[in-house]
Amino acid sequence: MGYICRLFNSKAMTKDRFVDRHIGPRENEIKEMLHSIEASSVDELIKDTIPAQILMNKELDLPEGVSEFEYLKHIDALAAKNVINKNFIGMGYYGTIIPSAIRRNILENPGWYTAYTPYQAEISQGRLEGLLNFQTMVSDLTGMEMANASLLDEATAAAEAMIMLYNSRSRQDVKAGRNEFFVSINCYPQTIDLIKTRAIPLGIDVVFGDHKEYAPSENTFGVLLQYPAEKGDLPDYRDFASKVKEIGAHVAVASDLLSLCLLVPPGEWGADVVVGNSQRFGVPLGYGGPHAAFFATKEEYKRHIPGRIIGVSVDREGRNGLRMALQTREQHIKREKATSNICTAQALLAIMAGMYATYHGADGLKGIAEQVHDKAKRLAESLNQIGFENANASFFDTLQIKVSGDIDKLNQLANDRGINLRYVPDLGVGISLDETHTDEEIQSVIDLFAEFAGVDSPSLATDSKTIIGDEIARSSAYLTHPTFSSYRSESDLMRYIKSLENKDISLTRSMITLGSCTMKLNAASELYPITNPAFANLHPFAPVDQAKGYHEMIDRLERWLSEITGFHSVTFQPNSGAQGEYAGLMTIRAYHMANGDSQRNIALIPSSAHGTNPASAVMAGMNVVAVKTDEEGNIDIEDLKAKAELHSNNLAALMVTYPSTHGVFEEGIKEITSIIHQHGGQVYMDGANMNAQVGLTSPGLIGADVCHLNLHKTFAIPHGGGGPGVGPIGVAEHLSPFLPGHAVIKTGGEQAISAISGAPFGSSLILLISYGYVMMLGQKGVKKSTEIAILNANYMKSRLESSFPILYTGKSGRAAHEMIIDCREFKKTAKVEVEDIAKRLIDYGYHAPTVSFPVAGTMMIEPTESESKAELDRFCDAMIQIRKEINEIEEGTEDEFNNVLKNAPHTAETLLSNVWDFPYSRWKAAYPLNWVRLNKYWPPVARIDNAHGDRNLICTCPSIESYEQEPENGALA
DSSP: OTTTGGGSOHHHHTTSOHHHHHOOSOHHHHHHHHHHTTOSSHHHHHHHHSOGGGOOOSOOOOOBOOOHHHHHHHHHHHHTTBOOOEEOOOTTOOOOOOOHHHIIIIITOHHHHTOOOTTSGGGOHHHHHHHHHHHHHHHHHHTOSEEOSOBSOHHHHHHHHHHHHHHTOOHHHHHTTOOEEEEETTSOHHHHHHHHHHHGGGTOEEEEEOTTTOOOOTTEEEEEEEESOTTSBOOOOHHHHHHHHHTTOEEEEEEETTGGGTBOOGGGTTOSEEEEEOTTTTOOOGGGOOOOEEEEEOGGGTTTOOSOOEEEEEBTTSOEEEEEOTTTTHHHHHGGGOSOOOOOOOHHHHHHHHHHHHHHHHHHHHHHHHHHHHHHHHHHHHHHHTTOOBSOSSBSSEEEEOOOSOHHHHHHHHHHTTEEOEEETTTEEEEEOOTTOOHHHHHHHHHHHHHHHTSOOOOOOSOOOOOSOTTTBOOSOOOOSGGGTSOOSHHHHHHHHHHHHHTSOOTTTSOBOBTTTOOOOOOHHHHGGGGOHHHHTOOTTSOGGGBHHHHHHHHHHHHHHHHHHTOSEEEOOOOSHHHHHHHHHHHHHHHHHHTTOTTOOEEEEETTSOTHHHHHHHHTTOEEEEEOBOTTSSBOHHHHHHHHHHTGGGEEEEEEESSOTTSOOOTTHHHHHHHHHHTTOEEEEEETTGGGTTTTOOHHHHTOSEEEEOTTTTTOOOOTTTOOOOOOEEEOGGGGGGSOOOSSSOOSOTTOOOOSSSSTTSSGGGHHHHHHHHHHHHHHHHHHHHHHHHHHHHHHHHHHTTTSOBOOOOTTSOOOSOEEEEOTHHHHHHOOOHHHHHHHHHHTTOBOOEESOSSTTEEEEOOOTTSOHHHHHHHHHHHHHHHHHHHHHHTTSSOSSSSTTTTOSOOHHHHTBSOOOOSSOHHHHHOSSGGGGGGOOOOSSOOBOHHHHHHTOOOSOOOGGGGOOOOTTOBOO
């Protein structure tokens, strides 16, 4: 794979190596750290850490790393291979104008894209408000009572709607076997394909057809409709929805947000759930993603709604504070009883879409919708003048043009003019309009059809008759909250965005040591290509020959990741880690089915596993059997043997995380994989901890058959405040034929399962980030990254272990790339909970490590290779100082109920209050270490009351006045 290196001058590469930018510690610091952990070299540390039987004895077959300058030249050349035609394809994906103020201040701003999921609410108020704006926008436009903070794409959101309605059936309906779900053939083909995937393992009986011919029966629990319909018409579903309701079934609707600015929203004509894609609200096409799907429903489903909900609560001072509400991370608690395996949102894209609505306001959105509709009407009238009839009597933005004659000729003429249309077998041509289309581009479509018909081309009509009648025209108001009318100038919007950013902690401020989440550097050069129009503006269903740059990148990245994982092939379709889990299990399921082993439905899962593992297994139609872990955090091999033997005939898979969820390279891993294979099962590896494997070992070498990779962890895609993510799976050769296909663009193997996500290559746009990561680091750089990640973790272990017990280590006393510190004893000795430590860290300017996972009352710390020794030391200093603060409580010199930990975090308002009734100084609260003064983070709220928010659920924007309450004690004079 040295072909890329030949593109560049190898001498230049040695002068400005990207690896030196990506890795935090300098060479002299590495020596100091090795001395601290009593290792003579990095090689010795790795041999102490990774079992010899799985340690790789060869170099990865990857190219040498290139400099950032060389990479940017390469990526521009790659972009030039894509062809951006005038696109009229539609099908749920549209051109959009991204306001420059949003692109520059959010999409291209590391203060937004490097933030983590808002599990620590006090340091996430900015992104939480952005997501609350999104929820409010969605609720308003759909006419529903509540919405979540986004899902992965429209197709998966539709499938989640089906599953939510299925899981919320009454006991009587379950007992009666009511399991029929009707899906209109007017839905998008990618949605239909994915509904099939998700329904089959759950035993849901899906019926496809025309809603006008379908009679809901006592077996029907729900229906899915598309509004506007796939081919652009606007069916009046009111009577049908009434019939569905009469028999006690429920209505889900896939819709388009922009159209709902003009059309009666589904919530006003009987919908129980409304889903769709917010992409056309200022989010680039990106050859399929990432985009923020929306999911809105009635409040009665608040305990069943998938994904995340942002809710309004209060802090300890009585002010409004935002948090994730209700079922947040519910799959971690319910495990195999969870109703969804979703563990991510599309937060960054949802925030952009919500800010697009803030930028335009209700009148602006309505104006855009009217312009798009007017373009479609004028085009329809012009085409009618030359003999082409629009099959849609009513429509919003999409025409269905009847075409007789050689449609291949029309296609060729369109290609010659640089126009992409949608060709519908036996029906003609679909044409979708959006806000980016100019009159000149629309005229080119008229000219195309005139040439095809052999007639003179008329000018684009300047006026047209009304298409949307009063019976389907929207009359209800939307976006009435002041947020959507207060920031209309760029100055105001810029300051609003900045004010939200300043409320949060991201990687721009300090390291985020989240175990299992790998918050590493998201380098600017890796992010550079995503706003290049040649990548950003390509439609996912454009002809493949127009996406040569994309496919060259995708093919090359697949080869690199196959090499890194030791697998035969990779699919990029899953657009989250949990979706990767599901894809891997569905691939295993298909393999067993093809072998005639349909009875294999048992998934063995260690009790310590990430909560999405059992949830994904159940979604894939498997039954979960838990495997014990021993006192050292390792899989109990004897228990595994017994359960593999007991379920030998029915064993489908083992789901295993490696290194383990406890941060240890288990010595018996090859024996574990061998046991499963002896009993005919497959080994699924959770790739959450792949950052400890790259270049040193691999899932294939260990004996796994399939592994998902979190590209937003190991391969540098930003977390984006809670998403996007990408979860591709690598598989061994015998599983390759079953990799997922797609209804529109051919992907997958010869015996492909149906689609896993709406776009054929998932979130293609951000694959460029991982591509840049591997290409710039190269063979030596990716290996060194792993080595330094392990070194950083062990250095922090050496500094912290005298203050905090380290819960698990390997046989040589080493941690892997992360470690668990045990905080449970402090509850007994000082009444200090692990949450108190997490909140006190905010006063030091740090995001807490992962709290109470995988062991309650502990913290899992993962530093990543990107952090310098100085930053590692600052964090360790903070933790050691917090331990001293706990010691003061233990010794009785500080009150056990009124102390800096129990009262953390301390806001500026608290510290400036006229009344200070705490038994410690303001200085100690605000500046516990001298260096904190140099870059002080002031939390915008005090500790949030989680229980209050769940008891009093509010998940749309509260009044502005509620944020303007006077503090009880006033401010200092």
